[in-house]
Amino acid sequence: MNALLIHPAFPPTFWSYKYAIPFIRKKAALPPLGLLTVAAMLPAGWPKRLVDLNVEALTAEDLTWADCALISAMAVQRKSATEVIGRCRQAGLKIVVGGPLFTLEHDLFPEVDHFILNEAELTLPPFLEDLQAGCPQRVYASREFPPLSATPPPLWGLIDLKRYATMSIQFSRGCPFDCEFCNVTALFGHRPRQKGAAQIICELDELFRRGWRGAVFFVDDNFIGNKGYLRDVLLPALIKWRKGKKGLPFNTEVSINLADDPGLMELMVAAGFNSVFVGIETPDEDSLTECNKFQNRRRDLLASVKRIQRAGLQVQGGFIVGFDSDPLSIFQRQVEFIQNSGIVTAMVGLLQAPPGTGLFERLRRENRLIGLISGDNADGTTNIIPKMGLNTLIEGYRTILSQIYAPRYYYQRVVTFLREFKTTGVDTPMDLQRFLAFFRSCLRLGIIGRERAHYWKLMVWTLLRRPRLFSLAMTLAIQGYHFRKVSELHLLNTPGKRRGCHA
Ligand code: B12
Numbered sequence: 094m095n096a097l098l099i100h101p102a103f104p105p106t107f108w109s110y111k112y113a114i115p116f117i118r119k120k121a122a123l124p125p126l127g128l129l130t131v132a133a134m135l136p137a138g139w140p141k142r143l144v145d146l147n148v149e150a151l152t153a154e155d156l157t158w159a160d161c162a163l164i165s166a167m168a169v170q171r172k173s174a175t176e177v178i179g180r181c182r183q184a185g186l187k188i189v190v191g192g193p194l195f196t197l198e199h200d201l202f203p204e205v206d207h208f209i210l211n212e213a214e215l216t217l218p219p220f221l222e223d224l225q226a227g228c229p230q231r232v233y234a235s236r237e238f239p240p241l242s243a244t245p246p247p248l249w250g251l252i253d254l255k256r257y258a259t260m261s262i263q264f265s266r267g268c269p270f271d272c273e274f275c276n277v278t279a280l281f282g283h284r285p286r287q288k289g290a291a292q293i294i295c296e297l298d299e300l301f302r303r304g305w306r307g308a309v310f311f312v313d314d315n316f317i318g319n320k321g322y323l324r325d326v327l328l329p330a331l332i333k334w335r336k337g338k339k340g341l342p343f344n345t346e347v348s349i350n351l352a353d354d355p356g357l358m359e360l361m362v363a364a365g366f367n368s369v370f371v372g373i374e375t376p377d378e379d380s381l382t383e384c385n386k387f388q389n390r391r392r393d394l395l396a397s398v399k400r401i402q403r404a405g406l407q408v409q410g411g412f413i414v415g416f417d418s419d420p421l422s423i424f425q426r427q428v429e430f431i432q433n434s435g436i437v438t439a440m441v442g443l444l445q446a447p448p449g450t451g452l453f454e455r456l457r458r459e460n461r462l463i464g465l466i467s468g469d470n471a472d473g474t475t476n477i478i479p480k481m482g483l484n485t486l487i488e489g490y491r492t493i494l495s496q497i498y499a500p501r502y503y504y505q506r507v508v509t510f511l512r513e514f515k516t517t518g519v520d521t522p523m524d525l526q527r528f529l530a531f532f533r534s535c536l537r538l539g540i541i542g543r544e545r546a547h548y549w550k551l552m553v554w555t556l557l558r559r560p561r562l563f564s565l566a567m568t569l570a571i572q573g574y575h576f577r578k579v580s581e582l583h584l585l586n587t588p589g590k591r592r593g594c595h596a
């Protein structure tokens with residue numbers, strides 16, 4: 094069986110870094126880790142090819158070569174996935190699909206032969222057995238959450254690492270918290286399940302062996318879901334692994350309670366972490382209560398962010414507007430919070446209700462749902478009827494975006510952050526592309542760009558005040574260009590168009 098693994102194309106989104114990665118001559122931000130992992134679960138005797146539409150084209154020759162297509166997608170890839178399914182159907186391939194898009198919306202794809210839903214560790218083996226026996230079913234699903242001890246390392250040999258800006262590794266799945274809008278717990282449950290430290294070291298060794306020295310993203314829903322194991326086993330193992338090696342800075346996603354644990358932060362920094370994404374959501378206490386984000390409540394969120402930054406971890410933040418409890422002042426309060434916190438990478442979205450979440454069920458009961466989510470949680474669309482009215486919400490959202498990514502506000506935030514940030518020492522080693530990225534940024538941002546005065550002011554300020562952070566300042570300037578372009582795209586789409594409904 095010739096297996097063609099296909100990753101559909103992403104539209105430009107906040108995390109796609111579509112407008113930033115050309116500066117370092119990369120094609121995509123991250124590799125399709127789900128497909129690379131599934132590839133390792135397929136029979137060893139099957140010849141395999143992986144086509145990631147984000148870095149290359151799907152050719153007629155690929156389709157002729159293949160016997161079956163295995164497609165993985167999240168909701169935001171819906172359009173490209175539908176096109177790919179059509180092409181595979183025309184080529185007469187057996188179509189097998191999995192991943193979040195299909196797990197949550199499988200009834201929308203009549204042309205698919207087999208749905209391998211939820212986690213492939215549980216649902217792929219019975220499909221392969223039935224296939225072998227000549228009686229494969231259409232849908233394989235599971236309500237169980239498998240241990241990750243048997244998850245194989247990804248088949249990195251199927252992709253060209255050099256085309257990606259960052260590599261990824263998954264340590265754990267699941268999150269102990271229960272935020273009402275979040276589909277992570279619907280997909281992966283509340284009990285964090287993790288790989289053993291030996292599995293992680295083996296995956297890192299393989300990336301290192303293949304010459305990777307760039308950043309590695311631990312793609313966990315909440316990396317600190319099991320603090321005991323981190324403290325006692327994984328982080329000490331990572332510290333040991335890192336000795337004598339250059340590069341491979343780590344980043345991940347955590348909940349805000351990391352700020353309460355200086356020992357854990359110290360260990361993470363020593364292990365090579367330099368950045369964490371935190372779901373801050375909102376500075377409004379009532380809205381935090383409403384969405385059950387109790388780990389963010391009754392704390393000084395600003396002080397928590399500063400503590401993490403001072404420990405040596407850049408904080409990237411997720412923010413949401415459109416809660417029932419949001420007062421009309423929320424838009425300005427969000428802007429003020431983001432500016433004061435020095436969270437440079439601030440992703441702001443409208444509240445959406447993904448299927449499978451508590452919010453989706455509540456709003457269905459209240460008759461306040463209008464179709465599906467777009468799949469991009471930060472594109473200014475929503476599938477809910479907000480209490481404050483859709484127009485007010487969208488206008489307020491536009492006010493936020495037009496401020497926080499505007500050069501004056503954005504560069505100000507970079508300086509606020511760099512002042513606070515404690516340098517750790519682990520960074521991506523300077524290579525030719527990063528060196529050239531500086532000259533490209535000089536040209537694009539420093540000469541052509543409307544942000545030119547802010548750009549040069551930042552470069553000079555960093556050289557004089559925080560010279561060790563010069564490379565980081567340049568990276569943030571380039572990322573700011575991406576955020577501005579994506580937000581302009583979303584703002585341009587807004588007037589006149591009914592936002593949200595993808596029914
Ligand atoms: C890493 C990650 C990213 C990375 C990399 C994405 C990429 N290249 O694939 C980055 C940071 C770029 C990213 C971006 C975005 N992401 Co993202 N991301 C994740 C995250 C944290 C981990 C995904 C991962 O790598 N998992 C590890 C692998 C091993 O697991 P897996 O992919 O789930 O695969 C398993 C199963 O699903 C199944 N499977 C998967 N595919 C297939 C295929 C077949 C054939 C079979 C049989 C089985 C199978 O088997 C695998 C093993 O069990 C998830 C959260 C999560 N826990 O899943 C969100 C998540 C997938 N992202 C999400 C979103 C919304 C986004 C963005 C739209 C955010 C934004 N506004 O910018 C963008 C869109 C992507 C883009 N490039 O523009 C949502 C998707 C929701 C949905 N219903 O579709 C998730 C679930 C987070 C969330 N709770 O909202 N993301």
Ligand code: SF4
Pocket residue numbers: 268269270271272275276277278314315348372
């Ligand atoms: S802490 Fe994050 S991953 Fe966990 S339930 Fe809340 S939003 Fe989801």
